[in-house]
Amino acid sequence: MYAALTSLHWVYLLFIILIIGVMVLRRDTTLVCIIGIFLLGLIATSSLTTALTGVFSSLIYAITQLLGTILVISIIVSLSHIMTHTGINEVMISPFTRLIKTPNHAFWIIGLLMMVVSFFFWPSPAIALLGVVLLPVALRVGLPALGAAIAMNLFGHGIALSGDYVIQGAPKLTADAAGIPVDQVIQASIPLVIVMGLVTTITAFIFMKRDMKRGILTVTSTDLQHFDEQMNQRKAPLSKGLRLFFAVLIPILLILDVVGMIIFHLQGGDATALIGGTIIFILMAISLTAYKNKGLEKITDYLINGFQFGFKVFGPVIPIAAFFYMGDAGFIDVFGKTLPAHSQGIVNDLGNALAHIAPVNTEVATATLTVVGVITGLDGSGFSGISLAGSIAHLFSATLGEGIATLTALGQLAGIWVGGGTLVPWALIPAAAICNVDAFELARRNLIPVIFGLIVTTIVAMFLV
Template identity: 65%
Template sequence: MDIQLNALHYVYLLFTLLILGVMIKKRDTSLVCILGVFILGIIATSSLSQAIMGVFNSFIYAIVELMGTILIISVIVGMSTILTKTGINEIMVSPFTKLIKNPTLAYWVIGLLMMIISWFFWPSPAVALIGAVMLPVAVSAGLPALAVAMTMNLFGHGIALSGDFIIQGAPKLTADAAGIPVSQVISASIPLVIVMGVVTTITAFIFLKRDLKSGKIKTEEKVNRFKNKEEEDILKNILTMKTKKTLAVVTPMLFGIDVIIMFVANLQGGDATALIGGTAIFILVLVSLLVHKGKALEEITKYLVSGFKFGFEIFGPVIPIAAFFYLGDDGFLKVIGEFLPEGSQGLVNDLGIALANIVPLNAGVGAVTITSVGAITGLDGSGFSGISLAGSVARLFGAAIGKGVATLTALGQIAAIWVGGGTLIPWAVIPAAAICGVDPFELTRRNFKPVVIGLTITTIVAMFIM
């Protein structure tokens, strides 16, 4: 694999580093991302008007790509709004409140539940299920919303998705690219996923406990997105206690039926998320009809609009950065046009290939390089788009070294998905951030040190087991 890099690649790399630097400084990245898209457009098309159009079209592309996530977040928030205002949510989570009595239990119980559900249905529907039910419980137990988002990220989008042992979408892609059976990739990934998961989650927990003790992270009294306290008090008294208890049982039961349907009908990813979202809409409608009676038609719309406002408010700052990084993959051809060099696999993948081509090969360098290649390909925020490249590079490295193809393949898969699938890319963490009502950029900063430490130790372990 030999790709000739040109000005587009170097400009993309430069702006990637600039964006990361701005994020580290805790400043807004929108202007840098817009300039990056504009300059890439100028270089590719040599047309000022085309470059200006490219900026707007990149926003449209990003919104279209993110729309499913925006919608599931919006309808879940709309549903949780009326459940909280009426007091149903409080009754619904009371059994969990009795079990989860401190932040430590909240962190590990939520994380393990998230991991198990994500193994079967992938993280997006799991975030909706776990976040809607467990967030108030965790906050009541003293675990901050930011920490809830972090544990859902690390256990779901990290451990469960990077191994993908049940659905096997990720190992199938990497195994095909590496030219080895899926079973070999899964077997090789088990020790690496365990090391990565244990190191990252324990490190994150240690940092969390330290910051809770020092007061750097403060616990919230309760989760409340609603400003009108008087209206909330009125709504809590409309339904009888018997009706509220019934709805508190019916709501999780309906989501439980969703889980059964997902399992029986083999629904994953977008289909599973759509089932959860549709159920949330019907729960919102049912409760609205019971609470608002004659005004239900108008109130249903208000709850949906409230959810959409929340969703777009959360996603607003992320759309420019997503627009830039999507240009690293298929988005470039769809937004700017066919101006990439012949044989290009996308700007991000080309940079990964170039890195792989310039390093000397032995077990240690090979492991470090494949982790770097996986992480670079994860920068587009997909996690899955670059894992085929990771498999291809692993096959080349394994052949050159004479061993370790499966281990290198699994390592590249883990790096790509932990970075882009994701725990370190702002729009990849948005489902967890939005459900918990926290800043996605702050969440990625919170994830950064544990994930980097985990990837470093996992890479070292891979060197010894190749």
């Protein structure tokens, strides 16, 4: 027995369309989402007061669902700052600099290191950790700054962030919107992330080598001077021995966390909490060791900087996540009102209705999820709209009867590759700034590899749904 569609369902569907339209126009979606939540509450309860309080309650609900992710990212950024300021990052990365002998080595080593570090630290902090150490080495062996920026960008903001296997911020958002466990999205995303990563990085590398041979991309003396000056200005309050100690200790502890996740089957919030707790203690230990009497105050200073970053990143995410939580269990929690008779959730009801109205096949579903992901990424956040991808994957899977995890992962991947920092120029600023290159030129270089990667990955997804 399926629930009949009511005005509640039609209003929800209308606002999904409006949100997509606003994203296409590259405008902020907060106003549309808030009005959508208000109207849903008003229709369901026929109470102006309940609808108004429901708007606020929906934001609380979204923050509650996302708080663990926001906090762990904030804490990780705090740790990355103190590692950079104390010089620990230089000691940690220096063994890899000896492996960089040619431009080819530089591109792939920088990229792979960026990917690994980004899994634990997220891409923007990872760029700060790696860039100041690896870029001068890369320039000296002949890799142009733009080439290094492409490698860091595609491997970090592309591969690592689209999978987000350690911190699990991205799969948390999409899985919640799709109404499935986080681990299902993670498992389904692995082959898609591999395909997308291989296609984009190899294509970008081929184009880069072509332009280096033509003399279009070169290393200038100005680039070398810029990064030498940066290195000379750096101060490290820790002794060489202590920097080495922490440089060895930090990766060991983080690897032990990953081992613990596997052994004790920790996923989602539990995995996030394990990483977060470990990093807090590392941060405190470094601060007390490096700053002595001022260490207590420095702990707070670094945490404040990290929280500012975390809430700045997730500020645009909270309203749109709140709206899409209303499509499932969040509606009852927020408004205290049951859905229409036989309803399985607003999104499920719409999916069931779609199954009876129009035939939907895997080709249509996968292509639509890629397009939706690309659209959600146009705001340059990468995260603010991926809840939409999860919600639409939920809708299509109700029609197909299968493939919800793969469709969700595909929408997540497309949204983050476009908006998370590989195509939208204003999202590329961290990589462009660290590498001292133009963000628009970096976006232009990434365009063809990313588009080609999305096409190939979508085709692969059609066989996996």
